[in-house]
Amino acid sequence: MISEQDQTLLSLLRTNARMSISDLARALGVSRSTVQNRISRLEQTGVINGYVLEYGNQYLSEQVAAHVSIKVKQKLTTKTNVELKQLSQITALYAISGEHDLIAIVQAQSLEQLSKILDDIGNLDGVERTNSSVILETKFKR
Missing domain, CATH: 3.30.70.920 (Lrp/AsnC effector binding domain/regulation of amino acid metabolism (RAM) domain)
Structure with missing residues (x-):
C-alpha cells in the first residue's frame, strides 16, 4: 500500500512526468532528497515502471x-x-x-x-x- 503523499506524487508525475525534483518537492512541501527517495522506492517496488512519451494535441489532432x-x-x-x-x-x-x-x-x-x-x-x-x-x-x- 502506498501513502497519501505517494499518491499525490504519482498524480503530479502523471500530469507532468518531466517535472523537476525541486518543483515536486515544493508542491509536496518536502525536501528534494525525500522526493528522490520516494521516486526510487516507487520504481524499485514496481509502482512506477517507466516513463513514456505523450503526444501533443497538435500531433494528435x-x-x-x-x-x-x-x-x-x-x-x-x-x-x-x-x-x-x-x-x-x-x-x-x-x-x-x-x-x-x-x-x-x-x-x-x-x-x-x-x-x-x-x-x-x-x-x-x-x-x-x-x-x-x-x-x-x-x-x-x-
Missing part, C-alpha cells in the same frame, strides 16, 4: 484513432496476439469479456491508412471478425 473489437479463434489466440503486437499502429491491446476477445487501440495518419490497418487485422490468421469504432473526439484522458 492530425491522427485518426479507433477502438477495434476482435473475435479470435481460441486455438490461435497466442499466435494472433503476437501478430497484433507486430503492427506498430496498434498502441494498446486489451483482453476483454463479452462477445469479442480483444480491443485494440489503433492510431493512423489518415482514414486510408486506418482502413488498410483494419484490413490487415481482419486478414490475420485466427481473427474471426472485427468491429471498429472511430474516435471522433477525446473528452478527457488521464
Whole structure:
C-alpha cells in the first residue's frame, strides 16, 4: 500500500512526468532528497515502471484513432496476439469479456491508412471478425 503523499506524487508525475525534483518537492512541501527517495522506492517496488512519451494535441489532432473489437479463434489466440503486437499502429491491446476477445487501440495518419490497418487485422490468421469504432473526439484522458 502506498501513502497519501505517494499518491499525490504519482498524480503530479502523471500530469507532468518531466517535472523537476525541486518543483515536486515544493508542491509536496518536502525536501528534494525525500522526493528522490520516494521516486526510487516507487520504481524499485514496481509502482512506477517507466516513463513514456505523450503526444501533443497538435500531433494528435492530425491522427485518426479507433477502438477495434476482435473475435479470435481460441486455438490461435497466442499466435494472433503476437501478430497484433507486430503492427506498430496498434498502441494498446486489451483482453476483454463479452462477445469479442480483444480491443485494440489503433492510431493512423489518415482514414486510408486506418482502413488498410483494419484490413490487415481482419486478414490475420485466427481473427474471426472485427468491429471498429472511430474516435471522433477525446473528452478527457488521464
